[in-house]
Amino acid sequence: MSMNATVFPQPLKTDRLVLRLFTENDLDDMHAYQGLPEVARYLYRPPRDRARCAEVIERIGQGTPWKEDGDTLTLAVCRRDTPGVIGEVMVSLSSAYAAQAEIGWVFHPGHGGRGYATEAALALRDLAFQQLSVHRLFARIDGDNTASVRICERLSMRREAHLIENDRDDRGWGSEYVYAILAREIEPAGTD
Template sequence: MDATVMARPVTTERLVLRLFTADDLDDMHAYQGLPEVARFLYRPPRDRGRCAEVIERIGKGTSWKEDGDNLTLAVCRRDVPGVIGEVQVTLSSAYARQAEIGWVFHPDHGGRGYATEAALALRDLAFQQLGVHRLFARIDADNTASERLCERLSMRREAHLIENDRDDRGWGSEYVYAVLAREVGSAGTE
């Protein structure tokens, strides 16, 4: 996949998933700058300058060929302008067709199913268009909302990593969730 493939946004019943543009800076900073959002990402909140740098990089899309290639999509409601969050998939092993999925949303949009709807669309894109065999998520063990989201994506918990990461609050633990393409009816990509 390259940026030209993503020229056409992915749409769901209520959402549009598309590449970020420079016009999305204020919206991204509105959630990426929040300490309660950064808490589960093991990094400090992003300032506007860092958000601009990130948008510059991710707005170009990806070639989806090499380990580390990443596709990050802005999540927008179809009925209201603005970005409410983002979903991303990162190629962790091109050879083994393994990819990591993740999401970050503004807390003001929580509890409405937007994260689930967007993550399901990205999961399906990863399996059906990007040729991913195994999709996994690494989540903070205290992030119960992401834990439930993984389960809604038909992922199973495969590991509990104890005190495997550290931030300014101390040690944190993670869960690893995963699902195979054939487990969600995407066997055509196998």
């Protein structure tokens, strides 16, 4: 299966959110959560400083051609009723040939518990299947990240693997879950 080249042309809107490409004006908002150790803990990397956030925004703000392994679409998540970025969602093409993509999300902890991450991830899941021609969407979740496990379950993803002590950081060994869903397992929009 070959995947069509796709760019992200316009913002994606949900009931409460707008998902759009990052701009240089989003630097302070991104750094506000990407710089937190408690956020980076689940991202398999250290917190980002302002300079690194600026580099990332410059790269991801252009969208993606969505045709080669590693092409990634990262969208800023904004509330419709308040200015500013509260987090981000991403989908990364892990295999163009097999139409496999990884989904992820990062949100400022101050906006947790309100369902924003689930709402944004659902919108991105649907975009991945309906517009990006993804066959299988998966997420890799730190075994201690119970909030992200719940999001995967709300996305109707099944747990396919539990990798025991597969990674190590300054806290010691960590485990990981792999969740996934296939395009055919999603009901088309508008069905009851």
